[in-house]
Amino acid sequence: MTEIKTEQPEKMAMGRSMKRKEDPRFLQGKGNYIDDINLKNQLYMALVHSPYPHANIKDIDSSAAMEVPGAVAVVTAKELDAHGVGWLPTFHGLDKQMVLANGKVLYQYQEVAACYAETREAAYDMAELVAVDYEPLEVVNDPYKAMTDEVLLRPDREAKTNHIYNWNVGDESGTDAALAASDHVIRQHITFPRVHAAPLEPCGCVAEFDAMGRLQFYVTSQAPHVYRTALFMVLGIPEDKIRVISPDLGGGFGNKVPIYPGYVCAIAGALVLQRPVKWIETRTENMTSSFARDYHMDIEIGASTDGTLTALKVNTVADHGAFDAAADPTKYPAGMFGVVTGSYQFPHAFANLDAYFTNKQPGGVAYRCSFRVTEASYLIERAMDILADDLKMDPTELRRKNFIRKDQFPYQTPLNFVYDSGDYEHTMDVALEKIGYTELLKEQAEKRARGELMGIGFSTFTEVTGAGPSKHFDILGIKMFDGAEIRIHPSGSGIIRTGTKSQGQGHETTWAQIVAEELGLDPQNFIVEEGDTDTAPYGLGTYASRSTPVAGGALALAARKIREKARKIAAHLLEVGEHDLEWKDYKFEVMGVPGQSVTMKEVAFAAYTNPGDNEPGLETTLYYDPPNMVFPHGTYVAVVDVDRETGETKVRRFLAVDDAGTIINPMIVEGQIHGGLTEGFAIAFMQEIAYDEAGNNLATNFTDYLVPTSLESPHWETAATCTPSPHHPIGAKSVGESPNVGSPAAFVNAVIDALSPLGVRHIDMPLSREKVWAAIRNAEQTHPAAD
Amino acid sequence: MTKTQNMEALGADFAGIDVPNIVTVSIRINGKVVTRAVPSRMLLVHFIREEAGLTGTHVGCDSSSCGVCTVLLDGSTPVKSCTMFAVMAHGRDVKTVESLAVGGTLHPVQQAFWDQHGLQCGYCTPGMMMTALALLERNPNPSEHDIREGLSGNLCRCTGYNNIVKAVQQAAGAMSASSAADPSAADD
Numbered sequence: 001m002t003e004i005k006t007e008q009p010e011k012m013a014m015g016r017s018m019k020r021k022e023d024p025r026f027l028q029g030k031g032n033y034i035d036d037i038n039l040k041n042q043l044y045m046a047l048v049h050s051p052y053p054h055a056n057i058k059d060i061d062s063s064a065a066m067e068v069p070g071a072v073a074v075v076t077a078k079e080l081d082a083h084g085v086g087w088l089p090t091f092h093g094l095d096k097q098m099v100l101a102n103g104k105v106l107y108q109y110q111e112v113a114a115c116y117a118e119t120r121e122a123a124y125d126m127a128e129l130v131a132v133d134y135e136p137l138e139v140v141n142d143p144y145k146a147m148t149d150e151v152l153l154r155p156d157r158e159a160k161t162n163h164i165y166n167w168n169v170g171d172e173s174g175t176d177a178a179l180a181a182s183d184h185v186i187r188q189h190i191t192f193p194r195v196h197a198a199p200l201e202p203c204g205c206v207a208e209f210d211a212m213g214r215l216q217f218y219v220t221s222q223a224p225h226v227y228r229t230a231l232f233m234v235l236g237i238p239e240d241k242i243r244v245i246s247p248d249l250g251g252g253f254g255n256k257v258p259i260y261p262g263y264v265c266a267i268a269g270a271l272v273l274q275r276p277v278k279w280i281e282t283r284t285e286n287m288t289s290s291f292a293r294d295y296h297m298d299i300e301i302g303a304s305t306d307g308t309l310t311a312l313k314v315n316t317v318a319d320h321g322a323f324d325a326a327a328d329p330t331k332y333p334a335g336m337f338g339v340v341t342g343s344y345q346f347p348h349a350f351a352n353l354d355a356y357f358t359n360k361q362p363g364g365v366a367y368r369c370s371f372r373v374t375e376a377s378y379l380i381e382r383a384m385d386i387l388a389d390d391l392k393m394d395p396t397e398l399r400r401k402n403f404i405r406k407d408q409f410p411y412q413t414p415l416n417f418v419y420d421s422g423d424y425e426h427t428m429d430v431a432l433e434k435i436g437y438t439e440l441l442k443e444q445a446e447k448r449a450r451g452e453l454m455g456i457g458f459s460t461f462t463e464v465t466g467a468g469p470s471k472h473f474d475i476l477g478i479k480m481f482d483g484a485e486i487r488i489h490p491s492g493s494g495i496i497r498t499g500t501k502s503q504g505q506g507h508e509t510t511w512a513q514i515v516a517e518e519l520g521l522d523p524q525n526f527i528v529e530e531g532d533t534d535t536a537p538y539g540l541g542t543y544a545s546r547s548t549p550v551a552g553g554a555l556a557l558a559a560r561k562i563r564e565k566a567r568k569i570a571a572h573l574l575e576v577g578e579h580d581l582e583w584k585d586y587k588f589e590v591m592g593v594p595g596q597s598v599t600m601k602e603v604a605f606a607a608y609t610n611p612g613d614n615e616p617g618l619e620t621t622l623y624y625d626p627p628n629m630v631f632p633h634g635t636y637v638a639v640v641d642v643d644r645e646t647g648e649t650k651v652r653r654f655l656a657v658d659d660a661g662t663i664i665n666p667m668i669v670e671g672q673i674h675g676g677l678t679e680g681f682a683i684a685f686m687q688e689i690a691y692d693e694a695g696n697n698l699a700t701n702f703t704d705y706l707v708p709t710s711l712e713s714p715h716w717e718t719a720a721t722c723t724p725s726p727h728h729p730i731g732a733k734s735v736g737e738s739p740n741v742g743s744p745a746a747f748v749n750a751v752i753d754a755l756s757p758l759g760v761r762h763i764d765m766p767l768s769r770e771k772v773w774a775a776i777r778n779a780e781q782t783h784p785a786a787d
Numbered sequence: 788m789t790k791t792q793n794m795e796a797l798g799a800d801f802a803g804i805d806v807p808n809i810v811t812v813s814i815r816i817n818g819k820v821v822t823r824a825v826p827s828r829m830l831l832v833h834f835i836r837e838e839a840g841l842t843g844t845h846v847g848c849d850s851s852s853c854g855v856c857t858v859l860l861d862g863s864t865p866v867k868s869c870t871m872f873a874v875m876a877h878g879r880d881v882k883t884v885e886s887l888a889v890g891g892t893l894h895p896v897q898q899a900f901w902d903q904h905g906l907q908c909g910y911c912t913p914g915m916m917m918t919a920l921a922l923l924e925r926n927p928n929p930s931e932h933d934i935r936e937g938l939s940g941n942l943c944r945c946t947g948y949n950n951i952v953k954a955v956q957q958a959a960g961a962m963s964a965s966s967a968a969d970p971s972a973a974d975d
Contacts, residue, residue, distance in 0.1 A: 019901060019902065019904075020901075020904070022909075023900075023901045023906060023909070024893070024901070025909075026906055026908075026909025026912050027884075027887075027888075027893060027897040027900055027901055027906070027909075027912060027916070028843070028884065028885070028887070028888050028893075028897070029841070029842065029843015029844070029883065029884035029885050029913045030843065031843075031909050031910070033842075033845065033910065035836075035842075035845075035846065036836075036842040038837075120833070121826060121828065121829075198944065199908070199910075199944055200845075200847040200848075200853055200855055200908075200910045200911050200942060200943070200944055201845070201847065201908070201910045202847070248908075248909065249908060250845070250847075250855075250908050250909070250910025250911075251907075251908045251910060251944050251945055253944065280846075282849050283847070283848045283849045283850065284849070503908055504906075504907035504908025504909065504910075504945045505907070506907070667904050668904070670904075671904045671907060671945075671946055671947075671950060672907075673947075674946055674947030674948075674949050674950065675907060675944070675945045675946050675947045676947075677947055678944075678946075678947035678948065679944065701848065701849070701850045701852070702848045702850060702852035702853055702942065703850055703852055707852075707853075707942050707944065709938070709939040709940075709941075709942060709948075710934070710935040710936075710938045710939050710941075710943075710948040710951065710952065711935050711936055711939040713935075713947060713948045715949060716947055716949050
């Protein structure tokens with residue numbers, strides 16, 4: 001990460017690879033995760049799941065289950081309906097979802113009943129013994145089949161169709177005309193498969209109504225405050241009677257954003273049975289309760305013969321499963337898919353999307369991405385390579401020719417985003433130099449002459465993060481913003497609270513660094529608290545790379561607000577007017593008199609001992625509603641070798657050059673890039689929630705849903721450039737998702753580049769050995785001359 | 788309750804095998820013997836977490852795939868404690884992550900994971916470190932490939948493994964330096 005040091009000015013606390021403050025407790029096994037929480041007299045809950053993807057429920061008999069020693073109760077949709085909690089709203093409020101299957105099941109593993117028992121084992125025994133009489137129905141698990149509406153999946157909805165919504169943006173007629181007038185047009189169907197975030201800690205909760213009748217809800221939540229408000233909406237419990245506590249989270253990646261039926265059942269059980277109820281997902285429950293992606297995309301790109309882009313058109317069919325539970329803000333039903341024009345200048349563009357119900361698990365979570373930006377980035381980066389191949393151009397030259405130039409920012413895209421800043425060409429140049437592109441091309445030419453398959457793949461993506469400005473973004477109608485609270489104690493230490501929630505991103509360290517930098521105090525002397533709605537200021541949580549762009553901004557501004565109050569006390573201490581002071585070298589100094597100064601530590605003590613005529617104390621709370629999103633970008637390069645006989649791909653090198661604006665902690669940033677690249681690698685080569693034709697889910701555990709180990713994961717090389725965001729208080733963008741958004745295209749482009757001498761144009765992910773092998777054999781049979 | 792009533796209800800055939808429902812299990816965990824009467828089907832990981840109260844050992848996958856429940860059995864054999872019944876560890880010795888730091892001083896493996904940023908959410912970390920410790924017992928000077936192979940039974944979703952490998956390399960250096968300085972430790 002040497003680039004960071006040269007391109008970012010030296011700071012006191014920011015920009016340093018400070019070791020993480022939270023680590024000692026994790027290293028000693030003293031983390032406090034959801035299953036570590038046990039309340040006195042607690043019951044355990046297990047769920048009954050449907051073995052059928054689509055079936056009527058004729059009868060549920062729980063008598064055998066109630067015979068299990070320790071059995072306490074079985075709850076079905078009937079009981080929940082009687083309490084008015086049978087359905088819950090989905091996060092963008094465009095649909096509602098059954099808590100327990102009501103009359104019929106719509107996907108395999110859908111929750112049918114909840115069993116409460118004295119022990120974990122007894123609860124699972126009960127779940128085995130609940131007898132459900134199913135009448136199987138025809139399965140619709142292809143969104144193209146869902147279009148015909150021959151089998152209506154959701155008769156509960158007013159609209160008697162499997163079509164959920166249409167969303168489009170851009171200028172369709174202008175785009176069509178430009179495509180018709182183009183010298184060259186490429187067309188390609190590209191699918192982004194259904195995947196799952198799969199944090200190693202499954203979801204779970206413990207619900208208790210305390211002596212005052214107040215709900216204490218411990219839960220794996222990336223957005224505790226939103227949960228509190230949503231629980232008020234679902235359960236009708238006054239919000240002051242709800243406390244949501246999100247403890248340490250063992251990863252989230254978007255999986256811990258939704259409110260799952262198990263949570264509602266645990267709360268309902270705690271209320272009715274008047275005892276605490278614990279529910280921890282099994283791995284299979286975790287794998288079958290939500291998903292991400294499942295976009296089927298048709299792209300057209302027009303260009304002139306010299307490679308200048310003329311137009312882009314995208315038609316997408318989105319498979320949303322049984323309920324429209326996509327984590328997308330109301331005003332963006334397809335999330336930020338509009339970033340599909342990527343890093344390039346398109347004079348004309350049009351994107352259209354239709355979403356459908358199928359008999360698959362619901363979700364559409366923002367899996368390590370900002371609401372559908374991964375799908376968009378993969379599509380444009382894949383398509384740019386196809387265009388380069390058709391035009392016989394080097395993929396980096398096609399990109400260079402069409403990049404938005406650094407002097408064009410802020411840049412208004414044809415699909416309604418205003419990019420804040422960037423220098424795409426510089427970042428790509430750094431990557432080409434570091435990877436040694438010229439030498440790689442030479443090596444590739446030699447290998448191709450020998451019939452060996454070597455590929456070099458690029459992705460020069462643009463992300464959109466920092467959801468978001470309240471004018472555009474909401475969850476359940478709640479506007480997106482974030483709060484920060486800072487309290488400085490008399491001795492100069494302090495406490496920081498935000499509405500975000502770390503799942504491993506290192507907020508306890510990063511937030512301390514931001515505040516310490518703004519106030520000239522020691523980051524080691526700050527405690528950071530998140531996740532308790534009784535103490536943290538309201539905030540929309542951590543997902544979609546929004547923490548640093550939104551909460552980080554709130555923290556910097558809150559610290560500056562404290563500094564302004566501190567200035568008054570400093571003026572009192574130095575016996576000068578406050579306008580005679582300047583904040584210089586992390587202290588207040590009388591202008592032009594270098595010896596006359598006080599530190600923030602001295603001011604903090606005075607705030608409680610000698611504030612003069614000023615209000616005592618040094619605390620503040622501030623809410624930040626950002627003016628725009630932020631747009632990190634990067635150039636990723638993958639170098640692969642493909643075994644012609646077996647189809648096995650070896651990622652020989654992978655370089656990620658990221659531009660995330662101002663970096664707060666380079667070590668943490670690099671770690672997040674490594675993790676995101678590994679998940680991107682998994683998506684490109686291994687991970688997929690596949691279904692068979694009967695609707696059986698074939699990815700319900702880690703032996704079927706493949707997660708990379710240390711053995712197959714490549715070694716990662718990283719570097720950074722720095723184009724600060726002009727509107728963010730500290731110029732920070734974000735980085736946690738960039739590697740997951742940007743890398744799948746680089747991997748796939750590299751493999752297709754390797755296979756291009758055989759005439760292979762595209763393979764849908766995951767690029768398993770079998771699939772690549774089949775593509776090679778097929779190409780050799782189709783074009784024997786290519787051999 | 789002398790029989791596996793629930794198994795019988797499921798139609799399982801235990802003919803000829805008399806499995807008591809509740810058994811008394813004694814396991815030495817981190818040097819301290821823990822004795823409890825528990826269901827015979829209780830998994831070792833649940834014994835460690837719920838009976839011994841040591842929650843540093845986690846559950847992640849229910850299928851022995853992820854390794855977040857890894858502990859050391861009888862010295863330095865790494866086992867996935869969700870794969871064993873507690874009764875199978877009766878009379879044996881178990882070491883968990885809680886045994887690593889002594890008197891508030893981090894073990895060289897813990898220190899290395901901290902120094903090298905070998906963790907993010909921390910959920911896989913205890914199991915990862917126990918596996919690393921066992922690997923270093925077997926092979927005090929592992930190559931990068933040895934380390935990647937040695938840790939391949941432990942999944943991580945956050946760090947991308949680069950820094951975990953670096954942490955194990957640092958720990959190997961620190962541990963061989965300390966055993967070189969203390970010959971008695973090397974013989975142990």
